[in-house]
Amino acid sequence: MTSYTVDRKVPWPVPIWDADTVRLIAQDLGAGAYAVVADTADAQTTQGIPQATSGGFVVGANGVFVIESMMTPALARQVLDLVAATTDAPIRYVGVTSDHGDHFFGNYLMPEQARIVQHQNAFHAIEASGIEPRKQAQIGWFDLGKGIEDVRYRPADLLVPPGGQLSVNLGGGKFVEVLDLGQGQTPGDLWYHDPQAKVLWAGNAFICEKPAIPWLLDGVAKTPARALREIFDRIPEGTRIVPGHGRVTDKEGMRFFVEYTEQLVDRVSKAVSDGMSLEDTRKAVPMREFDAGYPLFEWLHFDINIPCAYREAQQSD
Template sequence: MTGYTVDRNVPWPVPIWDADTVRLIAQDLGSGAYAVVADTADEQTTRGIPQATSGGFIVGDEAVFVVESMMTPGLARQVLDLVAGVTDKPIRFVGVTSDHGDHFFGNYLMPAEARIIQHENAFRAIEETGIEPRKQAQIGWFDLGRGIEDVRYRPADLLVPPDGKLTVNLGGGKFVEVLDLGQGQTSGDLWYHDPHAKVIYAGNAFIGEKPAIPWLLDGVAERPARTLRRIHDWVPDGTRIVPGHGRVTDKDGMRFFVDYTEQLVQRVGEAVADRLTLEETQRTVTMPEFDAGYPLFGWLHFDINIPCAYTEARQRNA
């Protein structure tokens, strides 16, 4: 259906999406809020074709708040051009949602006077590993020659602590809430909420709507399941959600993602209670109702998400 094939021993086609061919567009969500998505996102997200990083920007009377500086110099400059095409107000804040390079590598190209915002845990994770290993990892996923080699590390200026909240004033009654709502993918996830425009920017805590499923790369499943359910139930009706990778959606579009995570934890927990081995659990907990056309489902579900949930369940029952 999508034209992608995934070998279980080669988890994805390289590149997953080609940064050199991505064209970002700005979608006006009203009241000064914009989504920045690939021009393929509206047509391809629900077909399961992996999309480039999504983000956006919010315009107040005095300043602009950009969400996600993107992965490559080319993509970062596209964001700057999109902002300039809408307003001549200065970019004073840049918020990144996690410590993944495709969300923050472009920091160094943002205006010098802009304040970079990040979760304290994400900042510490980057500082501990260093930028070069993260660049090499992104090159491994997205291939050479996309500009990742040229990235220079620009650390965050403002850090949001665990369970913290920061409110940013853009002027004219336009406020952006920077929220730690709990671990959705990493322990350093931040959500950016414009309550006036009823828009929330989610990052990889919510990758995208059906058929996408979570990437539980941090080795935890139970906290993300609880976090995602709580956020889904909290999101006000009528709120538009800009996911980490894909088209703009809403809480209904988030339900498949939330249901999968909860069901994964429950079914793997039952397998552990029945004393199944990991290999038996992988053969048993197939969850075909969630294998709905996402080309990375096999790798993520069987090789990443089940082992993650299995290890947690074993530790809980030890």
């Protein structure tokens, strides 16, 4: 039997959000598209309080496409209950946005006939590491006794290659587009688009609106800055965006996130060009105009994002 321990990773009370107290709700976005968010998301996202994983589902004439299977058995079952309360149509596809456990651990509880969709890079990353280190990592973020220990690995069935896309026909003129739009956080990010309802599910490539800033945990900053700008510029006005962790927003709600990433890269690159040390760069690039009330700003900006951008700028010199 595997023994798990709690390895604290963030300067925030563990769990960063409590899976035991999360109540997921379905928000009808029209034309068969639904967001699934915590019932606290509308009130707390703009206060900077970290929210549970957001996802959703799309209902067509022949079936349902679920986006994000969530982290714990209880949360996965909440998603299944929300779908069942909305439609009798079977779940035929389950799409996950990355290789982070809070987005895909619930795969094993999805209906057997459902096909799991994931980015090829995310699939290979999970296969390379195995599921147990990922469970241990999530326990470090979210604590013991939340059901993570019980998770069983269910791999994806359909893989989207780098730069690729997939169009899924749910019947009745309802399609879901699965898109690799570039690395917003991980090399295995996928976005899900309902063109009829004009809804885009972003995953952690766009965590949520202001005051949140990116979590550059994968050691790159330039690629996300470039990808997020390209995505932002391409998003049509009127598109609703379901972020990785927070309330439904729109294109304008994404601006703060994009501009922070661009400014981080530009300012840290200049500091490196000026010969500054990492510690001097921390002092020279406080970016206080982006410190808008996110309780994790100090930790993320100074301990994660600046070192990430600094190392990358050094390597490109």
